[in-house]
Amino acid sequence: MSFFGVIQRIFSSSTKRWQIFKDHVQGLTVKPLSQTRWESHVDSVKPIKDQTSKIRDPLIDLANISDDSKIKSEAEGLASFELENFEFVFGMVIWYKLLYEINIVSKFLQAENMDIDIAIRQLKGLISSLQEFRESGFDQALIEAEHIASEMGIEPIFREKHIIRRKRQFDEINSEEVTQSPKESFRVNYFLFIIDQALSSLQTRFEQFQKYEETFxxxxxxxxxxxxxxxxxxxxxxxxxxxxxxxxxxxxxxxxxxxxxxxxxxxxxxxxxxxxxxxxxxxxxxxxxxxxxxxxxxxxTIPITIASAERSFSKLKLIKTYLRSTMSQERLNGLAMLSIEKKVVEKVDYANLINTFASKTARRAIFK
Structure with a gap:
């Protein structure tokens, strides 16, 4: 949350700040973060990772020319305490690697002609890639982060965290605490934590696919x-x-x-x-x-993704409004099906449907 909070603060809605970015950075295209679009996260991290030093310079200029104390303070904080923080740069490399791979598989699974066997292979490959990244990716990401830090002119060091020591009671056993170096602490509490969370989420969310593979x-x-x-x-x-x-x-x-x-x-x-x-x-x-x-x-008919269900709920809000509270279930199902399968409905011959409906529901009585 802290990392993406900084990303969102860098690309705030300020038109003045955005104009300064456009003047300094060529080809800067950033999409704001979205809670429902996973792709927006990788699109927001990529420009900063590729142009970190070019983005820092406009923030410094903004801090020098701004007359607003709030904007000046925020720009100085982002330039000095965030973008020049080696841990933030390192985290940016880690997040981009993770988000990029997940985004590729996510877009691949959304294809209309996707088969469940191909989806299972893609997910297995993603899990294997993240497991490999967990074992050997820290040193590779460190090299890339040190290269970015060198271009920005900042020292690639991990900040020493202040250790809060709890007062011991007189009857407690005096056990020696294991202290970690700042680098090892970052690897365990940041890098491994993020990768383990991603692996756990993938394995939990797609356990059903494994059951499908065992059955079909x-x-x-x-x-x-x-x-x-x-x-x-x-x-x-x-x-x-x-x-x-x-x-x-x-x-x-x-x-x-x-x-x-x-x-x-x-x-x-x-x-x-x-x-x-x-x-x-x-x-x-x-x-x-x-x-x-x-x-x-x-x-x-086994769905690979749940996008169709989300579309169904979106259509439901448009069809069953508070003015249609007495609509029957049969009519609601029919209207929802017509709305969801709009492309199929457009190909239907309405003249034949009207004639069929009229012949089956004729109410005119013939008197002799």
């Missing part, structure tokens, strides 16, 4: 389906049947799915390498593989 993993690709042995294939089919069972009823039959997949993996064309390709092939077979068709349909 044998259907992810044609290559995996072809090389799985019969015993493992049968076990996977039975496991999938149990996962899709509710109140004693299952969407598929595991034994029949096993027989269908044994035949399917030999009859699929070579160009069918993804799950969507297999489903398109099953559509053409006119219900010859009913269990496989249902299994692949369920697999491909």
């Amino acid at each position: 993993g044998f259907l992810f690709s044609l290559e995996r389906l072809k090389y799985i042995d019969d015993d493992s294939l049968l076990h996977s089919c039975v496991n999938l049947q149990e996962s899709l069972t509710h109140d004693g009823h299952s969407d598929i039959d595991g034994s029949d799915l096993y027989l269908e997949l044994k035949l399917l993996r030999h009859s699929l064309p070579r160009e069918s390498k993804r799950a969507i390709d297999v489903l398109n092939y099953l559509k053409k077979m006119d219900s010859c593989y009913p269990n496989a068709y249902i299994a692949y349909q369920i697999l491909l």
Whole structure:
């Protein structure tokens, strides 16, 4: 919070300060921080990391020419106590590395044609990269931070923290306290803490993907389906049947799915390498593989991200206002579906729909 608070203070809403930045820094484009857009954080850190010394100079000029005591004090504090603080420079290198990698994977997962198997591989790769960065990234980031500090003319040293010693009671055992160097304290309490928090969040948020892989993993690709042995294939089919069972009823039959997949993996064309390709092939077979068709349909409806749910809630606020408090659930579902699937609705022939609706809801009575 302190780090991004400084970032936000540097690029405040002051038009005078922004004009001074534009006069000193070429190509400066910074987006303000947003609570709902993760990408805004890396976009805010990048300009400062790449042009730290060029951003410090306008702050010094602002402190010299400003007549406002508040602006003068804030500019001096940012230039002298934040940007010239080696720990802030080091933290900027760490945050950029972390945010950049997460942002790449985040944007990749938001693609419309993203498959769950590719998403799982991307997340595993991200976790492995962060684990590697945790083990060996501190020294690499330190070298880069020292290079930035050298360009700015500041000493690459870690500030000594004041240790508050608690008064001991007369009956306490006198144990020796382990003291850490400022560098080691920064590595443990800042670097490792941030990376561990990121790893913990990733592993917790995407545990469900691992369960999906255990259940649907044998259907992810044609290559995996072809090389799985019969015993493992049968076990996977039975496991999938149990996962899709509710109140004693299952969407598929595991034994029949096993027989269908044994035949399917030999009859699929070579160009069918993804799950969507297999489903398109099953559509053409006119219900010859009913269990496989249902299994692949369920697999491909598992959402990779939750953006669609967020859009649904956004639409709900526009549709069900306080003036529509008596709207029925059926009507609300219909209006929400029309609003969310707007692109599909635009392709519908309204004339046929109106004729169908009129024929089914005719209320004119014929008297003899």
